[in-house]
Amino acid sequence: METNQYTEMFLDESREHLQAVNDNLLILEKQPKDLMIVNEIFRSAHTLKGMAATMEFVDIASLTHHMENVLDKIRNGELAVSSDVIDVTFEAIVYLEEMVNEIAQGRDGKKDVSGLVSRLELIESGTPVEQKDIQTIENFNLELDEYQSTVVSQAKEQGYEALHIVVGLTEDCMLKAARVYMVFEVLKELGEVIKSYPTVEDLEDENFEQEFSLILLSTKEPDEIKVHIHKISEIKKVEVESYTPKERMKTPGEDNSEKDSSEEAKIEKAVSSKTIRVNSERIDELMNLFEEVVIDRGRLEDLSKKRQDKELTETVEHMTRVSEDLQNLILSMRMVPIEQVFNRFPRMVRGLAKDLDKKIKLEITGADTELDRTVIDEIGDPLVHLIRNSIDHGIESQDKRKQSGKQEEGDLNLRAFHSGNHVIIEIEDDGAGINRDKVIEKAIENGLFTPEQVETLSAQEVYQVILSSGFSTADEITDISGRGVGLDVVRSKIESLGGSIFIESEPEKGSKFSIQLPLTLSILSTLLVKVKSETYAVPLSSIVETVLIEEEQIMFVHGQKVLDFRGEVIPLVSLTEIFHVTTEEESETRKHYSIVVVKKGSKMTGLLVDSLIGQKEVVLKSMGNYLGNVFGISGATILGDGQISLIIDPNALIK
Known part of the structure; x- marks a missing residue:
C-alpha cells in the first residue's frame, strides 16, 4: 500500500x-x-x-x-x-x-x-x-515478530524445534563480547539463531550484564546443546527449553472497549468534519500576499486624499473596512493556543524534580491564550530555561523548606494572559528568591559594576544583572545549570521577538519572571514621525504618550538632555543624532519639540522628533542579511506613497 x-x-x-x-x-x-x-x-x-x-x-x-x-x-x-x-x-x-x-x-x-x-x-x-x-532475562520470554513467527512455523514443518536458550557468563568474565561470539559460532554448527536479546549490536558492544538470551532453530536435543556451550570457558550456566510464544488472551471487556473506541471515532469524525487541516506554509503565503494588499491599500488611501473624488473615497473606505476584517481573520488563523508549548512542561518538571529529589507542584493557567504561530515556535526554549532555573536555583530542597517553615512541596506557577496587544507569560515559584547580596558580589567580581555604582541600583536593575552573558550565582556547575548561558539566551531570544522580560523577587518568598510578547510579528500599528526629510515608524505598543514641549522645558543632567515627565525625570534621545540624519541649513532656531515617550518595563525615554504624522498600520519587513543588525531598527516598511520607512526598535533606544 x-x-x-x-x-x-x-x-x-x-x-x-x-x-x-x-x-x-x-x-x-x-x-x-x-x-x-x-x-x-x-x-x-x-x-x-x-x-x-x-x-x-x-x-x-x-x-x-x-x-x-x-x-x-x-x-x-x-x-x-x-x-x-x-x-x-x-x-x-x-x-x-x-x-x-x-x-x-x-x-x-x-x-x-x-x-x-x-x-x-x-x-x-x-x-x-x-x-x-x-x-535480566530469566523471567523474560522473547516475543517474535510476524516474519520470525512464520519462519518458526515453517521450520517446525521440516522437523526443526524452536529452543529458548539463556546463557550466563561468570562474574569475572573480562571479554564478554568474545564469549558471546564463541557461543554464536558453536550454535551455528547446531542450527540457526533467529532472535537474540539484547540485540547483536548490544552484545558486540557489551551493553549487557552477565546474561543474554536467544532463540535457536535446531534438530539437536537440549542436553546436547548444553554440553557444546559448556565447553566454552567462563560460561556459568546454560538453560535450554522449548520456545512457547506468549499469546495475549482477550479479556472479556476488550471487545466492548474496541467497540467504544470505534463509536467515539465516529463521533469525533462527525465533529471534525467542520474543520480541515491546512499546511502552515500556505497560511504564511496567504499572509505574505495580504501584506502586499495592505501596502496597496495605503497607497490607495493616499491617492483618494489627493484626488478628492467622492466615489473613489467611498470605494477606498469600503475596501479598508473589508481588508481590516480579512486581516483579523488571517491573523486569527495564525493564532494558536500557547498550550502547544505548555504541554511539554509537566513531564519535564516531573523528571527534574525526581533528579533533584525535590517535591514540586506545577500549576498551569491560561493555556488557551493564543499567540502568533511564529512566536509560539520561538518561545519554547526560553521558557524551558526559566523553568529549569526556578526548579534548580529557586525552589529549595525538602529539608531546607522544612527549616524555613514551608511545605515540603514547592509551588511552580506558569501563567499566560492577554494584556492589550501583548501576551504576558509569568513563571513564579515560592522558593528562596534571588539573593541580592550574592548577585551584587558576583556583578562586582565580573566587573559589571563598581562598588560605588551598586549603591544607587534599584532592585529591578540588580535582578536584570542575572540576565547578563556568563553570569551565574550557582556555586557549582550541574547538568541543569551553573554555566551562566541560559538566562542570557532567554533575554536575547525574547528581545528578538520584540518582547521584554521583567523580574520580581522577595527573599524567602520566591521569584517571578514576567515575559511580555507581541501578539503578532508581521503587521504593526505604528505612529509615523518625521525626522528632517526621513519618515520613521514607532510601534504603538511601546508608546506611553506624545507631548509637545517648549525649548526651555529641556534640562541637562551630566550633559544628557532630560525632561520632567509627570514628576519623573526621563532621558531624551534625539533621533537626528542617533540615525545621523543629514540636515539642510535651518533658517531659525526651533522653539517647539515633539516628544514620543516610550516605555520598556519601568524605564521610560523620550524620543525627540521634528513632527508627528499620524497612526498607520504597516507591514514589518526584514532588513535582509546585509542590514540585519542596524542599531535601533527592527525592520522596514513601504508606505502608501512608495517611500521606504524604517521601523524603530524602542527597546534598543531606552536608556
Missing part, C-alpha cells in the same frame, strides 16, 4: 495521541485508582498502534502494543498503577516521540525498542522493574 500521501496526517494525529497519553499519565500518577483515565490512555495507545501498523511503522506498533497490554491489565484489575508503570510508560512516550520526529524528518522511524519492551513485559508479568532488570 502506498502510504506516503498519508504521512502528514499520521504525524499530526500521532502527536495529538502522544500528548493525550502524556497529559493523562500525569493525572493518573495523582489518581492511580481512576480507571476512566486508564481507559483514555488505552484508547490513545490503541489508536496509535492501529495507525502505525497501517503505515507499516513496525517499531512504533510493537511498543504501543506492549503498552496496551500493561494498560489492559490495569483496567481489568490484574495490575496496580505504580511508579514503575508510570516511569516506563513515560520512557516509552519519549521513544515514540523520537520515532515520530524521525519520520517527520523523512527517515524510517526505526529504533531498538527491545529493552523497553522487555521492561513492559516484566511489569505485565508482575515482576518488579529496576534498572538492572533491563538486562
Whole structure:
C-alpha cells in the first residue's frame, strides 16, 4: 500500500495521541485508582498502534502494543498503577516521540525498542522493574515478530524445534563480547539463531550484564546443546527449553472497549468534519500576499486624499473596512493556543524534580491564550530555561523548606494572559528568591559594576544583572545549570521577538519572571514621525504618550538632555543624532519639540522628533542579511506613497 500521501496526517494525529497519553499519565500518577483515565490512555495507545501498523511503522506498533497490554491489565484489575508503570510508560512516550520526529524528518522511524519492551513485559508479568532488570532475562520470554513467527512455523514443518536458550557468563568474565561470539559460532554448527536479546549490536558492544538470551532453530536435543556451550570457558550456566510464544488472551471487556473506541471515532469524525487541516506554509503565503494588499491599500488611501473624488473615497473606505476584517481573520488563523508549548512542561518538571529529589507542584493557567504561530515556535526554549532555573536555583530542597517553615512541596506557577496587544507569560515559584547580596558580589567580581555604582541600583536593575552573558550565582556547575548561558539566551531570544522580560523577587518568598510578547510579528500599528526629510515608524505598543514641549522645558543632567515627565525625570534621545540624519541649513532656531515617550518595563525615554504624522498600520519587513543588525531598527516598511520607512526598535533606544 502506498502510504506516503498519508504521512502528514499520521504525524499530526500521532502527536495529538502522544500528548493525550502524556497529559493523562500525569493525572493518573495523582489518581492511580481512576480507571476512566486508564481507559483514555488505552484508547490513545490503541489508536496509535492501529495507525502505525497501517503505515507499516513496525517499531512504533510493537511498543504501543506492549503498552496496551500493561494498560489492559490495569483496567481489568490484574495490575496496580505504580511508579514503575508510570516511569516506563513515560520512557516509552519519549521513544515514540523520537520515532515520530524521525519520520517527520523523512527517515524510517526505526529504533531498538527491545529493552523497553522487555521492561513492559516484566511489569505485565508482575515482576518488579529496576534498572538492572533491563538486562535480566530469566523471567523474560522473547516475543517474535510476524516474519520470525512464520519462519518458526515453517521450520517446525521440516522437523526443526524452536529452543529458548539463556546463557550466563561468570562474574569475572573480562571479554564478554568474545564469549558471546564463541557461543554464536558453536550454535551455528547446531542450527540457526533467529532472535537474540539484547540485540547483536548490544552484545558486540557489551551493553549487557552477565546474561543474554536467544532463540535457536535446531534438530539437536537440549542436553546436547548444553554440553557444546559448556565447553566454552567462563560460561556459568546454560538453560535450554522449548520456545512457547506468549499469546495475549482477550479479556472479556476488550471487545466492548474496541467497540467504544470505534463509536467515539465516529463521533469525533462527525465533529471534525467542520474543520480541515491546512499546511502552515500556505497560511504564511496567504499572509505574505495580504501584506502586499495592505501596502496597496495605503497607497490607495493616499491617492483618494489627493484626488478628492467622492466615489473613489467611498470605494477606498469600503475596501479598508473589508481588508481590516480579512486581516483579523488571517491573523486569527495564525493564532494558536500557547498550550502547544505548555504541554511539554509537566513531564519535564516531573523528571527534574525526581533528579533533584525535590517535591514540586506545577500549576498551569491560561493555556488557551493564543499567540502568533511564529512566536509560539520561538518561545519554547526560553521558557524551558526559566523553568529549569526556578526548579534548580529557586525552589529549595525538602529539608531546607522544612527549616524555613514551608511545605515540603514547592509551588511552580506558569501563567499566560492577554494584556492589550501583548501576551504576558509569568513563571513564579515560592522558593528562596534571588539573593541580592550574592548577585551584587558576583556583578562586582565580573566587573559589571563598581562598588560605588551598586549603591544607587534599584532592585529591578540588580535582578536584570542575572540576565547578563556568563553570569551565574550557582556555586557549582550541574547538568541543569551553573554555566551562566541560559538566562542570557532567554533575554536575547525574547528581545528578538520584540518582547521584554521583567523580574520580581522577595527573599524567602520566591521569584517571578514576567515575559511580555507581541501578539503578532508581521503587521504593526505604528505612529509615523518625521525626522528632517526621513519618515520613521514607532510601534504603538511601546508608546506611553506624545507631548509637545517648549525649548526651555529641556534640562541637562551630566550633559544628557532630560525632561520632567509627570514628576519623573526621563532621558531624551534625539533621533537626528542617533540615525545621523543629514540636515539642510535651518533658517531659525526651533522653539517647539515633539516628544514620543516610550516605555520598556519601568524605564521610560523620550524620543525627540521634528513632527508627528499620524497612526498607520504597516507591514514589518526584514532588513535582509546585509542590514540585519542596524542599531535601533527592527525592520522596514513601504508606505502608501512608495517611500521606504524604517521601523524603530524602542527597546534598543531606552536608556
